Amino acid sequence: MQYTTDLHTASESDVLVVGGGPAGIGAAVAAARAGARTVLVERYGSLGGNLTAGLVGPCMTSFSLDGRTQLIRGVFDEFVRRMEAMGQALHPSRTHAADAYAGFIEYGHDKVTPFEPEAAKTVAMQMCLEAGVELALHSFVCDSLVIDGRVEGVVTAEKDGLRARKAAVVVDCSADGDVAARAGAATEFGRESDGLVQPMTLFFRIAGIDDEEVERYVRSHPEDFRPFASIVAKARAEGRFPAPRMGVGMYKTLRPGVWRINTTRILGKDATRSADLTAAEIEGRDQVLKLVEFFRAELPGFGDCELLDTAATIGVRESRRVVGEYVLTLEDLQTGVHFDDVIAMCAYPVDIHDPAGSGGGSDEKWGTANAYEIPYRSLVPRDLEGLLVAGRCASATHEAMAAIRVMPPAFAMGQAAGTAAALAVAGGIAPRDVDVDSLQERLLADGAYLGERVVVGAA
Numbered sequence: 485m486q487y488t489t490d491l492h493t494a495s496e497s498d499v500l501v502v503g504g505g506p507a508g509i510g511a512a513v514a515a516a517r518a519g520a521r522t523v524l525v526e527r528y529g530s531l532g533g534n535l536t537a538g539l540v541g542p543c544m545t546s547f548s549l550d551g552r553t554q555l556i557r558g559v560f561d562e563f564v565r566r567m568e569a570m571g572q573a574l575h576p577s578r579t580h581a582a583d584a585y586a587g588f589i590e591y592g593h594d595k596v597t598p599f600e601p602e603a604a605k606t607v608a609m610q611m612c613l614e615a616g617v618e619l620a621l622h623s624f625v626c627d628s629l630v631i632d633g634r635v636e637g638v639v640t641a642e643k644d645g646l647r648a649r650k651a652a653v654v655v656d657c658s659a660d661g662d663v664a665a666r667a668g669a670a671t672e673f674g675r676e677s678d679g680l681v682q683p684m685t686l687f688f689r690i691a692g693i694d695d696e697e698v699e700r701y702v703r704s705h706p707e708d709f710r711p712f713a714s715i716v717a718k719a720r721a722e723g724r725f726p727a728p729r730m731g732v733g734m735y736k737t738l739r740p741g742v743w744r745i746n747t748t749r750i751l752g753k754d755a756t757r758s759a760d761l762t763a764a765e766i767e768g769r770d771q772v773l774k775l776v777e778f779f780r781a782e783l784p785g786f787g788d789c790e791l792l793d794t795a796a797t798i799g800v801r802e803s804r805r806v807v808g809e810y811v812l813t814l815e816d817l818q819t820g821v822h823f824d825d826v827i828a829m830c831a832y833p834v835d836i837h838d839p840a841g842s843g844g845g846s847d848e849k850w851g852t853a854n855a856y857e858i859p860y861r862s863l864v865p866r867d868l869e870g871l872l873v874a875g876r877c878a879s880a881t882h883e884a885m886a887a888i889r890v891m892p893p894a895f896a897m898g899q900a901a902g903t904a905a906a907l908a909v910a911g912g913i914a915p916r917d918v919d920v921d922s923l924q925e926r927l928l929a930d931g932a933y934l935g936e937r938v939v940v941g942a943a
């Protein structure tokens with residue numbers, strides 16, 4: 485391959501994590517704590533991915549569906565507790581289904597984690613630096629270095645030019661599977677029937693909301709599927725609602741009068757293409773301005789509200805899924821099947837925003853188990869050596885990914901991938917050959933929960 489820039493400015497590490505979102509934070513912290521020389525490459529100037537740049541929140545549930553067991557612990561729990569100690573988050577054990585922090589949604593929304601994005605930026609960076617992670621911010625991975633089916637590193641576009649960054653193991657936490665796709669891994673995209681993906685959304689925050697009036701109105705209209713659904717339905721029928729969406733997705737924050745709004749909807753765009761992302765940003769921003777105008781005019785409690793901020797980036801719910809040694813399925817989530825190589829447990833239900841319309845959301849109809857498992861093999865690309873994947877690009881079907889895509893499972897998958905990468909480096913072996921018992925033992929020692937069947941000493 486020819487480059488216009490000389491790539492001799494190479495750097496080397498044991499583990500190179502691409503993407504500093506929830507999965508990447510989990511991976512980098514875990515790999516560095518396990519003793520690997522770890523570099524975390526992130527295109528933005530701060531860490532967090534959707535937690536921060538995407539303004540996405542709260543973190544969806546980290547508990548079992550019945551709210552009894554905290555399934556996602558480890559790095560995620562530490563991250564939350566540190567934000568809580570700053571007064572900038574509520575531990576999920578303190579929130580409840582259908583409360584305002586959960587957007588008034590009951591099913592699958594018990595024990596969410598409200599947090600402030602600025603605290604997330606601070607704590608993510610602190611945890612990485614304290615663990616000894618070398619940060620490479622403002623660095624975009626534009627290509628993969630591959631020799632004979634083995635990923636040897638990546639090429640980054642940095643302020644000072646292109647750079648080859650070599651590593652013994654690369655962990656792709658880019659959410660879009662950029663490293664894996666460029667390296668030639670098999671990937672899947674969208675739903676099986678027509679390849680369409682879930683819509684994008686530009687998150688924004690509104691200040692000046694009368695919290696009590698909102699709560700009073702929503703509680704007195706239990707017939708609405710989502711907050712203000714009847715007002716939205718009427719406006720939609722009259723062609724006055726600016727987004728193809730039913731009801732208002734809105735989540736109270738820790739600041740009085742400030743809510744996160746998850747209501748813009750951009751259909752039919754492909755997040756692996758810059759032209760589509762650009763079009764989505766333009767359309768999303770247009771919808772934001774019109775929505776704020778509509779809210780002020782028509783929603784109880786919103787009369788004096790104003791736009792506080794919009795996310796730095798359009799939010800992408802779905803793009804590539806890397807085909808791994810195992811493809812997690814909806815049935816696995818429904819039966820809660822036990823995998824001998826379990827590396828994370830979760831319970832967030834299937835949450836599909838209609839790829840072609842206005843409906844969707846977390847739904848009881850999919851019948852997912854009280855808790856389900858993610859196997860290590862879903863983090864191991866089928867076709868490539870030297871690479872692991874975690875987060876939104878892990879190996880799962882459209883339906884299964886619609887459940888495990890949320891931020892707590894992304895942290896948990898990242899922690900497992902980072903730990904496995906460090907074990908592979910220490911043992912001089914391929915990631916796919918990592919001893920699962922050793923991996924599980926290390927995860928448990930680092931605070932992860934893998935269910936009742938996997939316990940320290942027996943693993």
Ligand SMILES: Cc1cc2nc3c(=O)[nH]c(=O)nc-3n(C[C@H](O)[C@H](O)[C@H](O)COP(=O)(O)OP(=O)(O)OC[C@H]3O[C@@H](n4cnc5c(N)ncnc54)[C@H](O)[C@@H]3O)c2cc1C
Binds near residue numbers: 504542660
């Ligand atoms: C609109 C919307 C609403 C959502 N609502 C919720 C919610 O309420 N609660 C919840 O828990 N989850 C929610 N989610 C899901 C969740 O935010 C994501 O699925 C989750 O953040 C995935 O984590 P990740 O680490 O895989 O990816 P991301 O958070 O997307 O992080 C990926 C990181 O990689 C970086 N990156 C990407 N490509 C490159 C590259 N080539 N080079 C360098 N860096 C790169 C990005 O800048 C980013 O920092 C929502 C998602 C969307 C889009």
